[in-house]
Amino acid sequence: xxxxxxxxxxxxxxxxxxxxxxxxxxxxxxxxxxxxxxxxxxxxxxxxxxxxxxxxxxxxxxxxxxxxxxxxxxxxxxxxxxxxxxxxxxxxxxxxxxxxxxxxxxxxxxxxxxxxxxxxxxxxxxxxxxxxxxxxxxxxxxxxxxxxxxxxxxxxxxxxxxxxxxxxxxxxxxxxxxxxxxxxxxxxxxxxxxxxxxxxxxxxxxxxxxxxxxxxxxxxxxxxxxxxxxxxxxxxxxxxxxxxxxxxxxxxxxxxxxxxxxxxxxxxxxxxxxxxxxxxxxxxxxxxxxxxxxxxxxxxxxxx
Numbered sequence: 536x537x538x539x540x541x542x543x544x545x546x547x548x549x550x551x552x553x554x555x556x557x558x559x560x561x562x563x564x565x566x567x568x569x570x571x572x573x574x575x576x577x578x579x580x581x582x583x584x585x586x587x588x589x590x591x592x593x594x595x596x597x598x599x600x601x602x603x604x605x606x607x608x609x610x611x612x613x614x615x616x617x618x619x620x621x622x623x624x625x626x627x628x629x630x631x632x633x634x635x636x637x638x639x640x641x642x643x644x645x646x647x648x649x650x651x652x653x654x655x656x657x658x659x660x661x662x663x664x665x666x667x668x669x670x671x672x673x674x675x676x677x678x679x680x681x682x683x684x685x686x687x688x689x690x691x692x693x694x695x696x697x698x699x700x701x702x703x704x705x706x707x708x709x710x711x712x713x714x715x716x717x718x719x720x721x722x723x724x725x726x727x728x729x730x731x732x733x734x735x736x737x738x739x740x741x742x743x744x745x746x747x748x749x750x751x752x753x754x755x756x757x758x759x760x761x762x763x764x765x766x767x768x769x770x771x772x773x774x775x776x777x778x779x780x781x782x783x784x785x786x787x788x789x790x791x792x793x794x795x796x797x798x799x800x801x802x803x804x805x806x807x808x809x810x811x812x813x814x815x816x817x818x819x820x821x822x823x824x825x826x827x828x829x830x831x832x833x834x835x836x837x838x839x
Contacts, residue, residue: 612700612701612708613700614698614699614700615656615698615699615700615701616656616657616669616696616697616698617654617655617656617657617696617697617698617699617762617763618654618655618657618669618671618689618691618694618695618696618697619652619653619654619694619695619697619785620633620649620650620651620652620653620654620655620693620694620783621651621693621694621695622651622692622693622694623648623649623650623651623653623693624648624649624650624651625650625651626650626801626802626803626804628648628650632648632649632650633648633649633650633689633690633693633694634647634648634649634690635647635648635649635671635687635688635689636687636688636689637685637686637687637688638686638688639661639663639666639668639670639688640663640664640666640668640688643688644685646684646685646686646687647687647782649689649783650801650802651801651819652785652799652801652819652820653782653783653784653785653801654697654762654763654783654784654785654786654799655669655671655687655689655763655782655783656671656672656673656674656701656762656763657669657670657671657672657696658670658671658672658674660691661688666690666691666692667690667691667692668688668689668690668691669688669689669690669691669694669696670686670687670688671687671688671689673765673782675702675761675764675765677765677767678767678768678770679767679780682767682780697762699762701761701762702759702760702761702762703759703760703831704758704759704760704831705756705758705759705831705832706758708831710830710831710832711830711832712832714830714832714833714834715731715732716729716730716731716736716828716829716830716833716834717729717730717833717834717835717836718730718757718788718797718825718829718833718834718835718836719836719838720741720743720750720797720815720835720836720837720838721838722743722749722750722752722809722837722838722839723838723839725740725741725742725743725806725807725808725809726738726739726740726741727739727740727741727797727815727817727825729825729828729829736828737821737824737825737828739806739817739818739821740806740807741806741807741815741816741817742800742803742805742806742807742808742809742810742811742815742816743809743810743811743814743815743816743837744809744811744812744813744814745809745810745811745812746809747773748773748776748811748812748813749813750795750811750813750814750815750837751791751793751795751813751837752837752838752839753836753837754834754835754836754837755790755791755795755834755835755836755837756790756832756833756834756835757788757789757790757829757830757831757832757833757835758789758790758831758832759787759788759789759831760787760788760789760826760829760831761787761789762785762786762787762826763783763784763785763787764784764787764796764798765781765782765783765784766779766781766784767779767780767781768780768812770794770812773812776812779812781802783801784798784799784800784801785798785799785801785819785822785823786798786799786817786819786822786823786825786826787826788825788826788829788833788835790835793813794813794814795813795814795815796814796815797814797815797817797822797825797835798814798815798816798817798822799816799817799818799819799820799821799822799823800816800817800818800819800822801819803816804818806818815837
């Protein structure tokens, strides 16, 4: 009888162990397949690179405004992402400037400070600690490229994203040769008028070149359009020419091979007076309006 009781106890213990093992196996399998299923069907799909810059084009967090141009050259071209600073400091660096950092995140070193109305080209979008950062690119010819020593990252919280077709030229893009649009700049009155035929489109005050660096007079055509340009000085062969470093000069209309441009100026408010190194300076809002209206081939008449 003692042997029979002992045998029953052993069998009961073995059965208990077997049941326990079965429960553990079933629980593990359920947990494993549930986890696999969730990983295949995430509830949210990421739209940005996390922490490390990707090589794919940036995806905007929301629909970006399109800087639509009337130019026929832009009709079929893909749109490029730019940003326009909307919450930086003023023309004299008054207030809080938008800080440019060498990497995404507020712990990265500060490499530059941005003022309102600067326009910069975006090459990538990075999501870092819940904040979207735009990586800026200067893929244009620079007179002093050594001045750009680090990567540039800008927080999306202080800028507006703008879509544009990017740079246009008369030699790379088709354009209408019979445009009736004309821009007249009066160097004496420091004014600009834009006409479509006989219809006045806009009239604003401007700043043309100083006596040492005058805006060239004559009749020209717009042969290049650039939403953003990094302008640097001093310029060669100009006596007394000063140092300047102006990234993100907005809404550029080139009309001479020597570099005379109609563009926005975010660094001064002396419109109605001579002030520039030879370009025609406009208030940024006026420059944008003119840029979107003007076609390649638009006549530019600089009068005394």
